[in-house]
Amino acid sequence: MQAFDNLNLPSLLDTLVSVGAAFVLGTTIGLERQWRQRSAGLRTNALVAVAAAVFVDMANRLGGHDAAVHVVAYVVSGVGFLGAGAIMKEGANVIGLNTAATLWGSAAVGACAGADLLAEALVATLFVLASNTLLRPVVNRINRRPIEEARGEASYAVHLTCAPEDHVRLRETLVEALEAAAYPVRELEVRAMGEQAVELEARLFATAVDPDELDKAVDGLRQHAGVRQAYWSGSAEE
The missing domain is CATH 3.30.70.260 (ACT domain)
Structure with a gap:
């Protein structure tokens, strides 16, 4: 059977490492989102990272690096549609943009892991977390600053x-x-x-x-x- 012929323990181990890394890193990003009670939290970010890793790893195994590059492009487009579902308009305000961007970051992390670029996936995770945590006080400080001069x-x-x-x-x-x-x-x-x-x-x-x-x-x-x-x-x- 073709399924048994495709069994390759070294490749399976490589997939396990890639998808496992995507799961851990995606969960790390999602944990911060869940802690702040955002619409796309722990499970969503983990699933996006894992799915991206699986698609890229599968393409890499079946068609090599060229196929993986093509699949990465489709992952970017697909997650763009997923992120659009997290964006909502309430009156004159638009909310969910940061959540959508975080999902995109989780997909990037998963794609790196699926391409066996684990160090790059870790770096991407750190920068996504830094964007959502370290920059928050800066944004709050700017938003609270009184407008001293009317501009128009x-x-x-x-x-x-x-x-x-x-x-x-x-x-x-x-x-x-x-x-x-x-x-x-x-x-x-x-x-x-x-x-x-x-x-x-x-x-x-x-x-x-x-x-x-x-x-x-x-x-x-x-x-x-x-x-x-x-x-x-x-x-x-x-």
Whole structure:
């Protein structure tokens, strides 16, 4: 039988060492994840490392180093899909990225072990653990640091005041004048200022303006009938 013909004790011992190393190292990575109660913990990381080692070791035994290299590429892709399942979106927040990256690291450790690169597998394990433990205090310190300076881009708006009966006509005039000056309007808001006046506020797409150009456009708006006041303003957005 082919199964008995394929029995090779030295090769079997080599596989046992490779897969055993992957199991121990994957368990070590998973232990840290389980201790922190992450979704992919002890068993998941151990299984990923063992499976990667088995695939690479089998390819190495059946087809040599070239076949093992091809299988490593498939392992990388396959674990990428597995990691995607650990990533979740909650509102504006995305969680699970670190867990997915750790699974990828466990696969790398297993692939090294399966390729009989045990020292490299150990080194990879140490660096994965260091990333999840030694860097954690640094991340927490940065996250707790107060933001001392607001950083953002500028927001510009053109304001025009007119009588209530003129605001529809002047709204079109305002938009056309700003587009002609190469400052298209992003948003237009109409606000009542009592019963005798209406303010039009045109927020611009531009995050930087030429003051002389915008002054010229506003001066042109002041010349239209019904315009009581026209000016532009700028502010910083976070």
